[in-house]
Amino acid sequence: MEYLADLEKIKTTTADCTEFITNGIKNICDSFGPRPCGSESEKRAQEQMMKELEPFCDSVRRETFKVNPKAFMSFVPHAGACLMGSTAINLASSFGKISKKKALGSVALIGGAVAGIVGEFLLYKKMYDPLFKEEISGNVIAVRKAKGETKRRIIISGHSDSAPEWTYTYKLGSNGVMAVVGYAVAGLGYTVATTAALLSGKKAKKMALGQLAFLPAYAGLFKFVDHNNYVDGANDDLTGCYISSAVMKYLSENDVRFENTEVVAILTGGEECGLRGAKAYFAAHPELKNDGVETIFIGLDNIRDGDFMMIYEKDMTGMVKNDKDVCALLKNSGLKHGEDIPVGAIPLGSTDAAAASQAGIKAASLVAMDPAPARYYHTRLDKADILIPEVIEKVLNIVLQAIYDFDEKGV
Numbered sequence: 001m002e003y004l005a006d007l008e009k010i011k012t013t014t015a016d017c018t019e020f021i022t023n024g025i026k027n028i029c030d031s032f033g034p035r036p037c038g039s040e041s042e043k044r045a046q047e048q049m050m051k052e053l054e055p056f057c058d059s060v061r062r063e064t065f066k067v068n069p070k071a072f073m074s075f076v077p078h079a080g081a082c083l084m085g086s087t088a089i090n091l092a093s094s095f096g097k098i099s100k101k102k103a104l105g106s107v108a109l110i111g112g113a114v115a116g117i118v119g120e121f122l123l124y125k126k127m128y129d130p131l132f133k134e135e136i137s138g139n140v141i142a143v144r145k146a147k148g149e150t151k152r153r154i155i156i157s158g159h160s161d162s163a164p165e166w167t168y169t170y171k172l173g174s175n176g177v178m179a180v181v182g183y184a185v186a187g188l189g190y191t192v193a194t195t196a197a198l199l200s201g202k203k204a205k206k207m208a209l210g211q212l213a214f215l216p217a218y219a220g221l222f223k224f225v226d227h228n229n230y231v232d233g234a235n236d237d238l239t240g241c242y243i244s245s246a247v248m249k250y251l252s253e254n255d256v257r258f259e260n261t262e263v264v265a266i267l268t269g270g271e272e273c274g275l276r277g278a279k280a281y282f283a284a285h286p287e288l289k290n291d292g293v294e295t296i297f298i299g300l301d302n303i304r305d306g307d308f309m310m311i312y313e314k315d316m317t318g319m320v321k322n323d324k325d326v327c328a329l330l331k332n333s334g335l336k337h338g339e340d341i342p343v344g345a346i347p348l349g350s351t352d353a354a355a356a357s358q359a360g361i362k363a364a365s366l367v368a369m370d371p372a373p374a375r376y377y378h379t380r381l382d383k384a385d386i387l388i389p390e391v392i393e394k395v396l397n398i399v400l401q402a403i404y405d406f407d408e409k410g411v
Contacts (some may be wrong), residue, residue: 003404012253014400017246018393024052024245025238026384034230037069037161037270037277038135046140046160049267053245056252057142057265064138065270065280068129072274073164073225075116075127080184080221082113086191087211087218093198094208106195113188122319124274124350137161137269139281144248144263151260153288153295154406155361156247156399157278157352158240159271162233163378165226170379174372180220187214234384236369236377240300241267243396250400261407262293271301271352278352282359289360294410296326298402299353299365302377306391309334309368314345315354322353323362325411330366333401339394347371362411368395 028045035042046062053060086109093103119127140160146152168177194211197204244265250256251263270276282288288295311334313327314320327343334341348371356363368391369377376382 021242056248068132071128075120079113080218082109140267142265156244157266163272166378183217236302239303278355297356297363302369316350320354326364
C-alpha cells in the first residue's frame with residue numbers, strides 16, 4: 001500500500017495529527033503533571049491515553065509489572081559513598097593508622113563504585129532493586145490488526161513516565177553537568193592510582209592528601225538526582241507516546257488497514273528507571289520472537305531538536321547493538337521526506353529499543369535531542385510550552401513512511 005501523501009485522498013492529515021499530539025501532551029501535563037514510575041499520576045495519564053487510543057484500535061489494554069523505581073539512579077550516590085570511604089581508608093593507611101592489609105578495603109569500595117556504574121548504568125541490571133520500595137507500573141498496548149493473515153508486525157513506542165530532576169543540568173546547563181561528572185570521574189581515577197601506590201608499599205602521603213580535593217565531587221553526587229522533584233516530561237517522552245498514538249489515529253481515520261501487517265503502539269512505564277517497562281513487556285511476550293511473524297520495534301524518544309535528529313544503531317551507551325535493517329528502514333524513510341538522518345550511537349544513556357534488541361527483536365530508536373544534553377533534559381524546563389510541532393510532524397511523517405515501507409517489503 002502506498003503512503004497517502006496526496007492530501008486529496010485523505011480525511012485526516014499529519015497536520016491534524018500534530019495538533020492532536022500537542023493538545024494531548026498539554027492536557028496530560030496540565031491534568032496529571034509529573035509522572036514518576038509507579039505513581040498514581042503515571043497510571044491516570046496512561047488511562048487517559050488509553051481512552052484516546054480506543055477509537056483507533058482493535059484492542060487497548062494495560063499490563064502491570066512490579067518495579068523498584070528509585071533503584072536505577074541510586075548508583076550515583078552509591079559511587080559517591082564508596083569513594084568517600086576509599087579516601088578515608090587511604091588517608092589512614094598512608095599515615096600508618098591502619099595496616100596495608102586493611103587498606104584492601106579501599107579496593108573493595110572502588111570495586112563497589114565501579115560495579116554499580118557498570119551494572120546499573122552501562123548494563124541496566126537490577127543491582128539495587130531489593131533495597132528500594134516496590135511499586136506497580138504498567139505498559140499500554142494498542143493493536144490495529146491486519147485484514148488477513150498476520151505476516152508482519154511493527155511496534156511503535158514511547159514511554160509515559162517522567163524523570164526526577166537532574167539538579168546540575170537545571171542549575172548549570174550541559175557544560176556544568178558534564179564538569180560535575182568529569183570531576184567525579186577524575187576523582188575515581190586518582191583514587192585508583194593512590195590505592196595502587198599504597199598497596200605497592202609506598203607511603204604516598206601526598207597522593208592520599210590529594211584525594212581530599214575530590215571530596216566535593218563525591219558529595220555532589222548525592223544531589224545529582226532530586227527524587228523530590230519530578231519533571232513534566234512533555235518532550236521526554238510524551239512526544240514519543242503521542243506520535244505512537246497519532247499513527248493509530250492517522251491509519252484509522254483514513255481507513256487504512258494493511259492486508260498482512262499488524263501495527264502496535266506501546267506506551268511503556270518505567271523507562272526512566274532502567275527500561276523496566278520495556279524489559280517487563282518483552283519478558284512477558286516471548287511469542288513476539290517465536291510466532292513466525294516478522295516483528296520490528298521503533299522507539300521514539302524526546303522528539304524536539306530537529307538539528308540533532310539521529311537513528312541509534314548502538315544503544316545503552318554503545319553497549320547494545322540495534323538492528324541495521326531497521327536503522328536502514330528509518331534512514332530511507334527520512335530521505336523520502338527530505339531528511340538525511342545520521343545513524344550513530346547514543347552517547348550516554350539508553351532507549352527502550354535496547355530492551356527490544358536484548359530480547360531478540362529487531363529494533364532501532366529515533367531521537368531528536370541535543371545530546372549535550374539539552375538544558376530542558378530531565379529538568380523542570382521540559383514543559384508543553386517548548387514543544388516544536390514542526391519537528392513532531394516531520395517525525396510522524398517519517399514513522400508513517402516506515403510503516404508503509406515495512407508493510408510492502410519488510411526489512
